[in-house]
Amino acid sequence: MAREIKVLGSGCRNCQNTAALIEEVAAEQGVAIDLQKVEETAEIMRYGVMSTPGVVVDGEVVHAGGVPDRKSVAQWLEAAQ
Amino acid sequence: MFATLGDRIAYTLLGLSPDGSLGPAVQFFVMDTAKIFAMLVAVIYVMGLLRAMISPERVREYVRGKPKGLARSLAVGLGAVTPFCSCSSVPLFIGFVEAGIPLGVTFSFLIASPMINEVAVVLLVGILGWKLTALYVASGLAVAYVGGIAMERLRPERWVAGYVWQIQMGETAHPKLDNSLAGRHRYAVGEVREIVGRIWKWVLLGIGVGALFHGYVPQAWVSEYLAGGEWWSVPAAVLIGVPLYANATGVIPVAEAMLAKEVAIGTVLALMMAIAALSLPEMLILRKVLHWRALAYYAAILAGAFVLVGWGFNLLA
Numbered sequence: 001m002a003r004e005i006k007v008l009g010s011g012c013r014n015c016q017n018t019a020a021l022i023e024e025v026a027a028e029q030g031v032a033i034d035l036q037k038v039e040e041t042a043e044i045m046r047y048g049v050m051s052t053p054g055v056v057v058d059g060e061v062v063h064a065g066g067v068p069d070r071k072s073v074a075q076w077l078e079a080a081q
Numbered sequence: 082m083f084a085t086l087g088d089r090i091a092y093t094l095l096g097l098s099p100d101g102s103l104g105p106a107v108q109f110f111v112m113d114t115a116k117i118f119a120m121l122v123a124v125i126y127v128m129g130l131l132r133a134m135i136s137p138e139r140v141r142e143y144v145r146g147k148p149k150g151l152a153r154s155l156a157v158g159l160g161a162v163t164p165f166c167s168c169s170s171v172p173l174f175i176g177f178v179e180a181g182i183p184l185g186v187t188f189s190f191l192i193a194s195p196m197i198n199e200v201a202v203v204l205l206v207g208i209l210g211w212k213l214t215a216l217y218v219a220s221g222l223a224v225a226y227v228g229g230i231a232m233e234r235l236r237p238e239r240w241v242a243g244y245v246w247q248i249q250m251g252e253t254a255h256p257k258l259d260n261s262l263a264g265r266h267r268y269a270v271g272e273v274r275e276i277v278g279r280i281w282k283w284v285l286l287g288i289g290v291g292a293l294f295h296g297y298v299p300q301a302w303v304s305e306y307l308a309g310g311e312w313w314s315v316p317a318a319v320l321i322g323v324p325l326y327a328n329a330t331g332v333i334p335v336a337e338a339m340l341a342k343e344v345a346i347g348t349v350l351a352l353m354m355a356i357a358a359l360s361l362p363e364m365l366i367l368r369k370v371l372h373w374r375a376l377a378y379y380a381a382i383l384a385g386a387f388v389l390v391g392w393g394f395n396l397l398a
Binding site: 047069 | 275
């Protein structure tokens, strides 16, 4: 089943970079993901995140405040399999 | 070392004259670019390794529910060690409001955060010396403290956009951190990339302005009009600085060039604070949560405070 991943962010460049990075790593690892961008401030805040971009994997906030590094992304996707 | 590099490139390699205007400007530009970026990378890396930067989510937790005086002191102090990205100022503002943190305290945080941060402080000490750094930090903290109180007096609640009060924030998320050395190293490299990637333009711009001042503004003119702390020079510096924006690091080379030509210290401090604290992009972003009237007062109060700080130091000097 595809893993549900959400990128929280107001559409800033770092948020787009984060989404692109996750897609890239998922493709490399052959992991099926369902990637959504959450851009509504109210929605972002509901996750308890104030510093964007943030990343939510299967409902759990795994990252906030900057573009994550490649290795962390790989770990999240691995753990999600 | 960096000065030698500047000399080599400007005078030996490009064959410019150290007596003209272009030569010293290029020398300054090369020297400061090498110096500031080397320091920036080193300092951010070490701070990242130590995890010395505090996230706004943590600040919110520390400040919420505290008595007002303590809350304000914490907001100002923590604002000085929180890396600030104007792109986060809206969620930050909403998060503070939602936590029941008084608006005046939130404003104190918003003033302190862009003006002072630990990375800029280390660079300030390295380039301009600890004395100027202490003055800059102390007056920055004071302005943030008093500025928040002044905003509160204006009852800014009436200017907060209605939807802000409706937002419910979830449990603050604190993602688990990988605290192994390798994890810390990766985090630190990520911070360097993120922060330098975000601010390099402002820093280069600041170095460029510093270089122009260094090379092209005649010493005699500075001595006559700016060295004695003439009263009008401070409001003029603030008027120039408010619409301009460079982040706190980008302001350093400008101050360096001005101090080298003995511009009065209060004038330099007022200009530094006005450039670092207020920016048009941040105002436009905050416009999403605040009526423009609140932003106008915010800018006016800060500008007034910077003028007072500048005059104060010029009088003392």
